Amino acid sequence: MSHSDHRPGTLIHGGAVFPHRHLTGIEGLQPHEITFLLDEAEQWVEANRSHAKGDGRLAGLTQINAFFENSTRTLLSFEIAGKRLGADVVNMHAAQSSVKKGETLIDTAQTLNAMRADVLVIRHMSSGAVKLIADKVDCPVLNAGDGRHEHPTQALLDALTIRRRRGAVAGQRVVICGDLLHSRVARSNILALTALAAEVRVCAPSTLMPPAIERMFVTPYTDFDAALEGADVVMMLRLQNERMEGALIPSPREYRLRYGLTPERLARAKPGALVMHPGPMNRGVEIDSSVADGIQSAITEQVAMGVAVRMACLDVLTRRARGVEGWA
């Protein structure tokens, strides 16, 4: 593909191709910077298919995954990504954490920093917590999801999946459907996809639609059938269990009737439209099994892209510290 015809790691546009110290969100990234990260990820997509997947480029570096909120797949994905690149990967689980002893977030950040982490991967239940930590430490910080704010590597892996399956992101009509109000996945995806010139439609019950969402350059729908008209990509969001029991939706069964991706509903999108879901899925609620496992589904491919994208981010963010030519 033409998008990787420059050597990874070289400078383009007469300056640093990725001038950011941290990756706290998609917000603030230029389109060519997003594209650069996707280009970098391509090499790892291929490498991960062999049994010698990474190389030792992060050897000697300490990657700390500090997860203040439980996670399985994102933690696994970052841990695998770091280990494949040769980093010393250490997990800090919230359950064992000093945070439970009343330590402040800043103290925790300074502790991790003092242990000479070379890169911190942070997940936190509070929006903005990752940025707060990034401001206090000497090493690059990667946001693995913070509150309702951002989940940038999820957006990157989704963009990479779309680019590889559809040839490009620009011009694609992408429908994002589900709990937009509480979703950092949706927020980061909207930012990335609009930056890459996709046409983004969002769809949610009015109780789960953020106010003034149009300002994010998307078209809001409450009618899923209407939103699906001519869609190239249908991205379903996970319905959090706590919403199912809340006042925001009537019932899981009712939700499925209006917002679940059934085979009948998928037929309203373009033939061969891509089906995506960040996982874990509530089968039979926001997505039917026949759709999730169908030929149009890219759901397991998203997981594979996740490891590749995280390898790319870990590599790129540590280049300056590693003295890689053109970055130091």
Place this chain on the structure above:
Amino acid sequence: MSHSDHRPGTLIHGGAVFPHRHLTGIEGLQPHEITFLLDEAEQWVEANRSHAKGDGRLAGLTQINAFFENSTRTLLSFEIAGKRLGADVVNMHAAQSSVKKGETLIDTAQTLNAMRADVLVIRHMSSGAVKLIADKVDCPVLNAGDGRHEHPTQALLDALTIRRRRGAVAGQRVVICGDLLHSRVARSNILALTALAAEVRVCAPSTLMPPAIERMFVTPYTDFDAALEGADVVMMLRLQNERMEGALIPSPREYRLRYGLTPERLARAKPGALVMHPGPMNRGVEIDSSVADGIQSAITEQVAMGVAVRMACLDVLTRRARGVEGWA
């Protein structure tokens, strides 16, 4: 010993020495295949005694230990085994797992697969869950214990312990005593030991004896004293705490009186008979401390064999993917 006089990894019998993709159980293994795994383990028994224990043969490979049921020693053993061979080892704990979010087992399996695991080690509380996963993934799967079904590496380490301490497995009279009804350890051991031509006696209270156990080519006893007559090996099973409070046994004290391995009772077996226990032990219930710590006990040796056997299994199952000569 004569059992390792062929080069590990070479073909024997004019075909692949270990033609199985997975190790989900002892069932279905040929005696020479079991013997091959034991032979392979021998090299690691020696290597583990030095300070340079493994080698980098699994370098670049990703081993995911997905434990849906808590475990300490089995998880530790597999983790140490993989790391000694140079693999990137990643643990997925059930407690942090998406399974808690209602994700199906198949979705979890597909996620681990999409991350390009090179070998999966699975423990699960449901019999058959490991097989279910094995059918859905592209990489070898190792069963680390599933429900009441199988725990094949435990049976292999027990067979290796017997072979090393008694010279051979064939012809040994082995008594397995305890909760046979619920024990995957007993089940895998019966399959392995009978395949290797040991004479196996099983002993349990009638409430804990599986129906029609004779069909597994063992002789059932409810009288432990009678079973011990002329035994070469006495293998005690752990009495699960939940049984102790249940209706299946009268009380731990009563259990010990009839089925506990006391010094007096051990005297009924052959002089120098081997004492085994998969651990963790309930001292003073199924086994007395003086027996567990006595000269006939092979209990800590079993633990050492466990690491060696798991190194062998991880090595053998990944040979095809690594392109080892004669396996690819």
Place this chain on the structure above:
Amino acid sequence: MSHSDHRPGTLIHGGAVFPHRHLTGIEGLQPHEITFLLDEAEQWVEANRSHAKGDGRLAGLTQINAFFENSTRTLLSFEIAGKRLGADVVNMHAAQSSVKKGETLIDTAQTLNAMRADVLVIRHMSSGAVKLIADKVDCPVLNAGDGRHEHPTQALLDALTIRRRRGAVAGQRVVICGDLLHSRVARSNILALTALAAEVRVCAPSTLMPPAIERMFVTPYTDFDAALEGADVVMMLRLQNERMEGALIPSPREYRLRYGLTPERLARAKPGALVMHPGPMNRGVEIDSSVADGIQSAITEQVAMGVAVRMACLDVLTRRARGVEGWA
């Protein structure tokens, strides 16, 4: 500095410089042995500042961190230390542990030993538990904190921090203030600092002062203001949450009034006196934020010294097994 002018790892005083198999406490160490460990740590302080922090000297060795009591920073610190030296590091968490199944501590120790650990790092809630394990295993044991007994690497990192910031430990007037009765940190620090010829004052409410503390060659105070007179170093202890609600102190607010390190109180110490805390801190209780974050604070430096000290201990204790010249 002159304290590192002999080559690390060489013999001094005509014999092994560190003749101990384990590090279960500061008690029993000669002053020159403590100094030797601090000297060894110096190289890692420097190395940790680069991105290639350790080397492969522990490659092939298995380090098991068996933490029977929760911990974040100490576990992280030992895990990072071992990985930087190239060891295969495996964590055993109490929460998943066989200990929960009623296994005895000795059985757990023998299990870890049988897996051929090359070094065990143990934390346990019971005083003396680490020594008990050390007596049963073939490999070196490092105490990462046991009950109210000792936390030797904490004392070493504190001594290293003082030596680097004040030029020497000998002759320094160090005030240790807080819950002396329950603190293993205080106990190990008193032993190390007095061995290195510091003048140690201890300060606590009378309910939290151990009886006959004078026998440890320290001067006890109940009046913090008086203790601070002419202090070179002020070392605050963490007030455990369970004490705050107990009968031993009136209230956190009252405690701060009499024993909290406020800016006004710090002014009673020597100008530029060093402020230390083992973390995690209760800001606004035993220490004010302006002091913790002030120019005299060495608190984050302590964390950095912790990794270096643990690297030194892991290296030194495994030299014999690794056949390092002069140690085997």
